[in-house]
Amino acid sequence: MEQAILNTHAVHIGYHAGKHVAGPLNLALFPGELICVLGPNGCGKSTLLRTVAGLQHPLSGEVILAGQDMVQLKPRDLAKQISLVLTDDIRSGNLDVYTVIALGRYPWSGWLGILSEADKAAIDHAVQVTGTAGFLHRKIDSLSDGECQKVMLARAMAQDTPLIILDEPTAHLDLPSRIQLMRLLHKLAKETRKAILISTHELDLALQVAGQIWLMDSAGQLAAGLPEELVLNGAFEQAFGKDGISFDIVTETTRNIRISYNIK
Amino acid sequence: MNKVKITVLLSLLVIAFLLDVALGSVHIPVKEVISVLFTADSVNESWIYIIEKIRLPKAITAIVVGCGLSVSGLQMQTLFRNPLAGPSVLGITAGASLGVALVMFSVGSLTSLYTIRELGLSGSWLVIIASSLGAAIIMLLVVSISSSLKDNVIVLIVGVMIGNITLSLISIWQYFSAPELIKDYLMWTFGSLGGVTGNQLLILTIVISVGLVISFLSSKMLDALLLGDNYARSMGLTVKRARLIIVISTSILAGGITAFCGPIGFIGIAVPHLSRALFNTSSHRILIPACCLLGTVLMLSCDIIAQLPGSQTVLPINVITALVGSPVVIWIIAGPRKLRGF
Known part of the structure; x- marks a missing residue:
């Protein structure tokens, strides 16, 4: 079996002053995997992502990244392992798309930020695999939400890290853009052998594209596994059943899972 | 393309510099100006004195002030992610003024340029x-309050209010001062490029150069901050340290200039926007030198206008920078290009 990119050992996440969110968590991220973190609002998806991304320390336990305790890593070395796509608004800037993508080379470029040939090649590759070549010279504030999200993904690709974490990347997108982005993430994970970790509310899309699902509930319990496993062992019913959503294993769809909504 | 722009700006700089030295209440022909500048010789002895002791130092001061204020404004706009940030807006020059006032107070003298000059080198x-410490303290205060605020407008209001508090502290002290001291202080607040000569000019130049070098070395950090603190951190920037370095260099630039020339407004807000528009980039590696060039040209031009060539009157420099700078700020907010970015 391949070496995991990231492991958590008995990690408890939360905030100081005793606000424990979830744990103990024993999770692993493998190359080429697309992992979707699902769960109701306020269950701690963001806290989990922030902890795995190194933006906040775990309350206890260890996050092991590239064979090292993450807390020990220098910011620059951490930035060579994990890149992020956040929900922060960056579009008030006078920035053009190429500049934003090029900023992904930050941990690799020299002290003045001058791009080497290798940096430029990495940027070109990121642009090509994300399909952003068409709007490279536009200003970032002239892009649609979907285009902007692709650009931020391209920036993360340019950072060339084994792990990319995206916080609710589909939040403001319309349905076609959501599907497009999820398909792109699925393809990137498979083709570039990166681990891609996303939090999302897109239950149906996640079930179709995710290699693994981390399902959190409001009580801080986390169930990790293949989508089919979590349907079979009733984890999904437990998390979403009371909201009138049911899950069945069927044979006619690609992913063999059918979700039905009880709207009335 | 950039080479053409730089060449044009450099030629404008040379022309503005020569005009600034040539024009004034006493008419000196440009040919004689060049002769004095390069050979220290002229048909008229008094022209040599006027140029070497008055006009040349003033033009050099204009260059130093133009560079320093523009770059400090650029850094503040990036640090606060706010297109309207600038040393005079967010209370930084007010903090510098308070620093100057406190020194004068403890020396038992008054806040005027003339007294500062009488203090000599150590003074x-x-x-x-x-002045730089005053600027730094106010800036740290605004940074720490604004880091928990997401709204640009609120940050701006907080900065303006802190500036007001600082200025009222100075006013309280002024209130208990003699009328002639108040007049001196008021003259100082009009801003002046004149009278910074000899060793003071040397000190000012050294201090601003140090600030500019730190700033240029920070250009990569400034670039990362364009996407906000979280992205900057995710790209490997130690955000707190970066902020501190930027606060230090901004305070040195704005504080140093305010100490000797008074609080000069609008250059710090306007020039960074003009530089971004002209060079169409967000990269600080390019913007910092661009701000120096444009800031210098603008400051020299303001000084030329302030002298009202051909007349005996000299207007305060702040009047001119406000007349030139305010339309630029309006253009930033309401203009067709919507340069609200930073």
Whole structure:
């Protein structure tokens, strides 16, 4: 079996002053995997992502990244392992798309930020695999939400890290853009052998594209596994059943899972 | 393309510099100006004195002030992610003024340029340090309050209010001062490029050069901050340290200039936007030198206008920078290009 990119050992996440969110968590991220973190609002998806991304320390336990305790890593070395796509608004800037993508080379470029040939090649590759070549010279504030999200993904690709974490990347997108982005993430994970970790509310899309699902509930319990496993062992019913959503294993769809909504 | 722009700006700089030295209440032909500048010789002895002792130092001061204020404004706009940030807006020059006022108070003298100059070399350093410290303290205060605020407009209001508090502290002190001291202080607040000569000019130039070098070395950090603190951190920037370095260099630039030339407004807000528009980039590696070039040209031009060539009157420099700078700020907010970005 391949070496995991990231492991958590008995990690408890939360905030100081005793606000424990979830744990103990024993999770692993493998190359080429697309992992979707699902769960109701306020269950701690963001806290989990922030902890795995190194933006906040775990309350206890260890996050092991590239064979090292993450807390020990220098910011620059951490930035060579994990890149992020956040929900922060960056579009008030006078920035053009190429500049934003090029900023992904930050941990690799020299002290003045001058791009080497290798940096430029990495940027070109990121642009090509994300399909952003068409709007490279536009200003970032002239892009649609979907285009902007692709650009931020391209920036993360340019950072060339084994792990990319995206916080609710589909939040403001319309349905076609959501599907497009999820398909792109699925393809990137498979083709570039990166681990891609996303939090999302897109239950149906996640079930179709995710290699693994981390399902959190409001009580801080986390169930990790293949989508089919979590349907079979009733984890999904437990998390979403009371909201009138049911899950069945069927044979006619690609992913063999059918979700039905009880709207009335 | 950039080479053409730089060449044009450099030629404008040379022309503005020569005009600034040539024009004034006493008419000196450009040919004689060049002769004095390069050979220190002229048909008229008094022209040599006027140029070497008055106009040349003033033009050099204009260059130093133009570079320093523009770059400090650029850094503040990036740090606060706010297109309207600038040393005079967010209370930084007010903090510098308070520093200057405190030194004068403890020396038992008054806040006027004339007294600062009478303090001699060690006094100049003292004033510059106090002024930069005052600027740094106010800036740290605004940074720490604004880091928990997401709204640009609220940050701006907080900065303006802190500036007001600082200015009222100075006013309280002024209230208990003699009328002639108040007049001196008021003259100082009009801003002046004149009278910074000899060792003071040397000190000012050294201090601003140090600030500019730190700033240029920070250009990569400034670039990362364009996407906000979280992205900057995710790209490997130690955000707190970066902020501190930027606060230090901004305070040195704005504080140093305010100590000797008074609080000069609008250059710090306007020039960074003009530079971004002209060079169409967000990269600080390009913007910092661009701000220096444009800031210098603009400051020299303001000084030429302030002298009202051909007349005996000299207007305060702040009047001119406000007349030139305000339309630029309006253009930033309401203009067709919507340069609200930073």
